[in-house]
Amino acid sequence: MFSLIESFRSAISSVRAHGFRSFLTTLGIIIGVSSTIAVVSVVQGLSYSINQQFEGFGANSISIRSVTPRGERLKGKIARITSGDLIAIRKNSEGIEFITPQLRSNIGGTSPLTYKGNQSFAQVAGSTYSYQNVENLDIKYGRFISYGDNQTRRKVIVIGDKLREDLELPSNPVNEFINYAGEWLKIIGLTEKKGSFFGFNQDNIAILPYNTMQGLNGNLIQPDIFVHLQLKDINNLEAVKSRLTRILRKQHRLKAGGEDDFKIETPEQLTSGISNIIDTMTVVLGGIVSISLLVGGIGIMNIMLVSVTERTREIGICKAIGAKRHHILLQFLIEAIVLSLLGGIIGIILGYGLGMLAAAAIPGFPPANVPLWAVGIAFGFSAFVGILFGIIPAAKAANLDPIDALRYE
Amino acid sequence: MSLIRLENICKYYSMGDQTVKALDHIDLVISPNEYIAFIGSSGSGKSTMMNILGCLDKPTEGDYQLNNKSVSLLTQDELAEIRNIEIGFIFQSFNLLPRASALHNVMLPLVYQGIPLAKRKAMAMKVLEKVNLSDRTDHMPNQLSGGQRQRVAIARALVTSPSILLADEPTGNLDSQTTKDIMALFDQLHKEGQTIIMVTHEDEIARHCQRVVRLSDGRVVEDYQNQTDGRIESEVRANV
Numbered sequence: 319m320f321s322l323i324e325s326f327r328s329a330i331s332s333v334r335a336h337g338f339r340s341f342l343t344t345l346g347i348i349i350g351v352s353s354t355i356a357v358v359s360v361v362q363g364l365s366y367s368i369n370q371q372f373e374g375f376g377a378n379s380i381s382i383r384s385v386t387p388r389g390e391r392l393k394g395k396i397a398r399i400t401s402g403d404l405i406a407i408r409k410n411s412e413g414i415e416f417i418t419p420q421l422r423s424n425i426g427g428t429s430p431l432t433y434k435g436n437q438s439f440a441q442v443a444g445s446t447y448s449y450q451n452v453e454n455l456d457i458k459y460g461r462f463i464s465y466g467d468n469q470t471r472r473k474v475i476v477i478g479d480k481l482r483e484d485l486e487l488p489s490n491p492v493n494e495f496i497n498y499a500g501e502w503l504k505i506i507g508l509t510e511k512k513g514s515f516f517g518f519n520q521d522n523i524a525i526l527p528y529n530t531m532q533g534l535n536g537n538l539i540q541p542d543i544f545v546h547l548q549l550k551d552i553n554n555l556e557a558v559k560s561r562l563t564r565i566l567r568k569q570h571r572l573k574a575g576g577e578d579d580f581k582i583e584t585p586e587q588l589t590s591g592i593s594n595i596i597d598t599m600t601v602v603l604g605g606i607v608s609i610s611l612l613v614g615g616i617g618i619m620n621i622m623l624v625s626v627t628e629r630t631r632e633i634g635i636c637k638a639i640g641a642k643r644h645h646i647l648l649q650f651l652i653e654a655i656v657l658s659l660l661g662g663i664i665g666i667i668l669g670y671g672l673g674m675l676a677a678a679a680i681p682g683f684p685p686a687n688v689p690l691w692a693v694g695i696a697f698g699f700s701a702f703v704g705i706l707f708g709i710i711p712a713a714k715a716a717n718l719d720p721i722d723a724l725r726y727e
Numbered sequence: 728m729s730l731i732r733l734e735n736i737c738k739y740y741s742m743g744d745q746t747v748k749a750l751d752h753i754d755l756v757i758s759p760n761e762y763i764a765f766i767g768s769s770g771s772g773k774s775t776m777m778n779i780l781g782c783l784d785k786p787t788e789g790d791y792q793l794n795n796k797s798v799s800l801l802t803q804d805e806l807a808e809i810r811n812i813e814i815g816f817i818f819q820s821f822n823l824l825p826r827a828s829a830l831h832n833v834m835l836p837l838v839y840q841g842i843p844l845a846k847r848k849a850m851a852m853k854v855l856e857k858v859n860l861s862d863r864t865d866h867m868p869n870q871l872s873g874g875q876r877q878r879v880a881i882a883r884a885l886v887t888s889p890s891i892l893l894a895d896e897p898t899g900n901l902d903s904q905t906t907k908d909i910m911a912l913f914d915q916l917h918k919e920g921q922t923i924i925m926v927t928h929e930d931e932i933a934r935h936c937q938r939v940v941r942l943s944d945g946r947v948v949e950d951y952q953n954q955t956d957g958r959i960e961s962e963v964r965a966n967v
Contacts, residue, residue: 640811640839
């Protein structure tokens with residue numbers, strides 16, 4: 319068989335002989351591949367960091383939140399997980415390790431936190447000691463809310479670093495008092511910085527004991543609770559889930575056959591929603607940029623056709639001294655493939671750089687992450703483009719008549 | 728035994744309504760180790776003759792037997808193989824690949840035979856030595872003089888040890904001194920037993936050959952042995 323190496327050698331020498339032209343030819347492929355890689359790397363970086371965020375939830379945890387079915391919402395009813403529900407769950411807590419309720423303040427939405435004349439709004443939640451594990455919070459100074467804080471409704475609060483800055487509290491704010499909804503709360507802890515996520519600052523938070531928050535809300539209001547449960551054994555997931563469903567349906571007095579007005583979710587369900595969006599985004603963006611690869615391929619075909627015409631005489635010489643059709647075909651095809659692969663490689667490197675740059679330029683954005691499959695696809699696709707658009711010029715070269723080709727000036 | 732046997736060879740081209748008879752019923756036999764020149768004015772059909780003999784083109788009519796095998800019915804790829812193995816081409820304008828060194832140019836026909844690089848290199852070096860260019864193997868064609876280029880082309884033609892060396896006006900682009908050198912090289916190759924077929928319009932060149940065939944309007948009008956022929960032939964016989 320004709321040695322492929324010889325074709326490669328000839329292809330590389332001809333690419334080198336027309337350095338600038340080769341570069342311009344591959345520019346389409348370079349742009350196509352680099353934008354694909356840049357987009358994919360940024361999106362994948364996002365998805366990677368989202369998964370990291372949810373990892374703190376742990377695999378053996380589930381969450382309960384209220385969902386108002388569409389029909390009910392039209393009637394003006396809003397479903398809630400109430401403190402009564404929580405008590406019912408507590409009573410039937412076999413197989414459950416921790417119950418972590420999260421109570422958003424009903425007054426907190428409008429009520430600022432104040433300290434020495436400074437005021438700031440933050441995300442205020444009432445919860446228990448296990449909240450620290452669920453949210454992956456580390457404590458920088460002081461301590462987190464304890465079991466006792468909750469039981470005795472102590473007026474204490476743990477704050478995030480952003481809130482501390484906004485209120486111009488000292489760098490160690492423990493033992494200072496801040497005012498929230500008319501109550502003076504003692505700061506017992508400051509959390510470690512977590513940075514921002516999707517543009518949301520995760521340090522603008524304040525956590526107080528669940529029962530304290532309930533006291534602040536007052537007994538007249540039925541607040542909606544988000545409940546987080548840690549299971550003792552993940553294998554009991556289905557059993558626990560069905561028991562909880564039964565309890566909550568009974569609590570909410572739902573008729574048989576009626577829709578649930580709450581949702582019991584596993585962390586996989588939470589993340590899969592987000593990864594679905596990201597996957598769709600990847601496919602759509604990938605589709606758009608692959609059009610530019612197609613355009614790049616047409617550029618390669620154009621130049622290859624020019625190159626065949628330019629080298630008609632050379633082709634004639636090769637045919638005269640014994641080159642068969644497939645020799646010529648292979649030579650030009652490999653040249654097209656080399657061109658587009660070269661574009662692919664440069665594109666991958668450039669795209670990687672662009673992705674890193676984009677991730678670095680947007681503050682708080684997760685670092686770019688280029689998965690191997692994206693590199694593989696970009697590489698394979700550019701080779702495919704080379705074959706697809708190289709075959710016509712190569713066939714044209716292979717089918718030249720040797721006499722006409724030799725006579726060509 | 729004949730190396731080449733042409734029987735009733737015709738080549739017609741249609742130019743609009745007119746049919747041009749480039750070759751018109753040619754019968755010719757060429758034996759091994761002949762040194763033969765086709766001469767004639769332009770349009771006499773000698774280039775067409777060259778293309779047919781070199782298996783670059785197929786006759787419209789007639790039978791062409793090379794080494795007792797008919798090549799009239801072969802496909803393009805089969806003809807390419809014959810060109811590769813049986814025929815060595817030498818052109819007026821050298822026709823070297825511009826971006827390949829002398830060595831690579833000479834190795835090219837062997838590439839199409841699938842010979843491995845090391846062996847290819849050895850064979851190419853051997854013929855380059857034969858044409859006195861062993862010190863120019865890495866030079867590109869544009870770094871070589873006309874005579875050197877033609878010698879690279881001759882080396883490329885010889886490297887496959889072909890049955891026939893086909894030279895088309897091999898000295899047409901060379902000055903008189905270089906012409907002498909190249910013709911001396913051809914004479915020497917002939918002495919070593921190589922069959923050489925040449926196309927030329929210069930009587931001076933034709934005089935080197937044993938046999939001269941004059942073409943006119945696609946027909947053979949003269950076919951004679953040169954006077955010096957006897958002496959050269961006897962020398963060759965003595966060597967063999």
